[in-house]
Amino acid sequence: MADVTAPVYFYNTLTRTKELFSPINPREVMYYSCGPTVYNFLHVGNLRGGLVSDLIFRVLTLSGYGVKFVRNYTDIDDKIIQAAEVTGEDPIGLSQRFIVEAERDYLLAGMTEPTHKVRVSEHIQEIVAMIVELKAKGYAYTAKDGSTYFRVERFKEYGKLSGRKLDELIDGVRIDPRESKEHPGDFALWKISGSSEGASGWDTSLGRGRPGWHIECSAMARAWFGETMDLHHGGTDLQFPHHENEIAQSEATTGHSPFARCWVHHAMLQFGHEKMSKSLGNIKLARDFLTEHGGDFARFFFFSVHYRSLQEFSDESLRNSKKAYQKLYEAKAKALEVRSLKRSMPDMVAESHWGSFVSELEQKKVVFVECLQNDLHTPSALATVYELVNSYYRTLNVPRAEATPGAVLASQLLVDFFDQTLHTWLGFGRQSPEKVLKVSLPAGLEESWITAQIQARLDAKANKDYAGADTIRKQLLEKGVQLKDSPEGTTWTYGPIHGS
Numbered sequence: 054m055a056d057v058t059a060p061v062y063f064y065n066t067l068t069r070t071k072e073l074f075s076p077i078n079p080r081e082v083m084y085y086s087c088g089p090t091v092y093n094f095l096h097v098g099n100l101r102g103g104l105v106s107d108l109i110f111r112v113l114t115l116s117g118y119g120v121k122f123v124r125n126y127t128d129i130d131d132k133i134i135q136a137a138e139v140t141g142e143d144p145i146g147l148s149q150r151f152i153v154e155a156e157r158d159y160l161l162a163g164m165t166e167p168t169h170k171v172r173v174s175e176h177i178q179e180i181v182a183m184i185v186e187l188k189a190k191g192y193a194y195t196a197k198d199g200s201t202y203f204r205v206e207r208f209k210e211y212g213k214l215s216g217r218k219l220d221e222l223i224d225g226v227r228i229d230p231r232e233s234k235e236h237p238g239d240f241a242l243w244k245i246s247g248s249s250e251g252a253s254g255w256d257t258s259l260g261r262g263r264p265g266w267h268i269e270c271s272a273m274a275r276a277w278f279g280e281t282m283d284l285h286h287g288g289t290d291l292q293f294p295h296h297e298n299e300i301a302q303s304e305a306t307t308g309h310s311p312f313a314r315c316w317v318h319h320a321m322l323q324f325g326h327e328k329m330s331k332s333l334g335n336i337k338l339a340r341d342f343l344t345e346h347g348g349d350f351a352r353f354f355f356f357s358v359h360y361r362s363l364q365e366f367s368d369e370s371l372r373n374s375k376k377a378y379q380k381l382y383e384a385k386a387k388a389l390e391v392r393s394l395k396r397s398m399p400d401m402v403a404e405s406h407w408g409s410f411v412s413e414l415e416q417k418k419v420v421f422v423e424c425l426q427n428d429l430h431t432p433s434a435l436a437t438v439y440e441l442v443n444s445y446y447r448t449l450n451v452p453r454a455e456a457t458p459g460a461v462l463a464s465q466l467l468v469d470f471f472d473q474t475l476h477t478w479l480g481f482g483r484q485s486p487e488k489v490l491k492v493s494l495p496a497g498l499e500e501s502w503i504t505a506q507i508q509a510r511l512d513a514k515a516n517k518d519y520a521g522a523d524t525i526r527k528q529l530l531e532k533g534v535q536l537k538d539s540p541e542g543t544t545w546t547y548g549p550i551h552g553s
């Protein structure tokens with residue numbers, strides 16, 4: 054860890070302001086991220102959340118902080134139990150299987166390993182102990198059905214994260230007669246499952262049962278961080294009731310506030326006009342998306358939109374993002390090409406332009422990092438990259454600039470920017486352009502035929518047969534091949550990019 058830390062700003066949901074991040078100990082930032090409930094494969098909405106958690110970790114670490122990053126897996130839950138009943142598996146066995154699959158997806162997406170990956174099933178003792186403390190302090194009670202609930206009315210600051218008032222939250226809510234809660238807003242800390250053979254759960258002083266969803270993260274965070282943490286991350290869909298309940302039960306247990314000094318929430322991924330979720334059934338699996346597009350592009354796609362903004366997942370958004378992504382790799386390909394060209398005599402005017410570009414590149418690197426340290430503003434960071442690419446092309450167009458020794462240095466520095474700065478901070482940019490720009494063609498459409506048609510079109514234009522050249526272009530377009538003419542020659546792309 055660096056001796057000096059750079060300033061990093063986050064929008065804190067708790068205070069509703071963007072703040073300078075101020076951890077208790079910069080050498081060991083306590084950072085917790087709510088991971089997935091593993092009853093199925095991850096969908097792309099889960100993937101966005103995982104990538105945001107990874108980005109937070111990278112930005113803090115690269116800014117000089119020592120970070121203790123804990124990400125959890127919820128491996129026991131009603132949905133897991135229901136899924137296990139369908140497959141005939143043990144619930145923990147089923148969740149273990151999908152944890153393995155989640156780890157594969159995270160690996161494909163190029164995510165950095167957290168300091169600790171924790172599971173609910175490994176913290177049952179800590180969960181039970183916390184519930185016992187809450188009961189002793191009068192914040193929890195065991196109802197007639199045997200389950201244990203938290204008394205929301207007892208915690209006077211309930212609603213401070215979401216900004217909702219308790220009276221508004223319970224308006225129109227009916228108590229399930231099977232729950233026998235004292236108050237409609239009370240939530241389960243321990244769900245009784247009885248003593249019948251095969252009933253899911255653990256035998257404890259609270260009875261045979263399993264944890265309620267909210268107590269899990271509170272107990273795990275306390276086990277790893279103590280009474281408070283520096284940063285807690287999750288999706289906006291978790292802000293209420295999950296994170297609100299975490300605050301209530303944690304601060305009621307310890308008597309210490311705040312439970313988390315900074316709350317960072319990422320917005321949802323939308324499929325059409327709805328949130329993407331397993332329960333709605335409108336999902337695109339992360340595995341399918343990563344297999345089709347690769348982790349490098351996945352990171353570019355999700356980081357092209359600010360983490361606090363809703364992101365549309367559609368054919369159009371993927372197509373537009375792919376075009377923008379390819380432009381970056383086209384620039385990298387050009388830089389690699391120029392770097393390998395044989396040089397002629399230096400040209401003082403051209404060399405001066407290259408010197409200005411190198412100076413601009415160093416300035417843009419600083420701006421790029423500052424954008425990320427300013428509430429993870431990835432769109433602004435990417436904008437600086439495109440500005441740099443455009444400046445590189447402008448310099449190449451200076452007479453004799455491409456054939457000067459200065460072009461070698463500038464091109465190498467641009468490649469280094471992709472391979473080091475861009476990749477280290479955002480996790481993409483290091484791929485070879487050939488791999489990224491390679492087109493996958495359907496059966497019956499050969500690259501050699503396309504190349505021959507392009508040459509035939511060029512021959513037609515050279516013979517002033519413009520009608521014939523236009524016919525060839527239209528024939529190629531009918532097969533999904535789009536041509537682009539430029540001073541450097543004719544290039545082509547194939548067809549639409551399918552997303553969901």
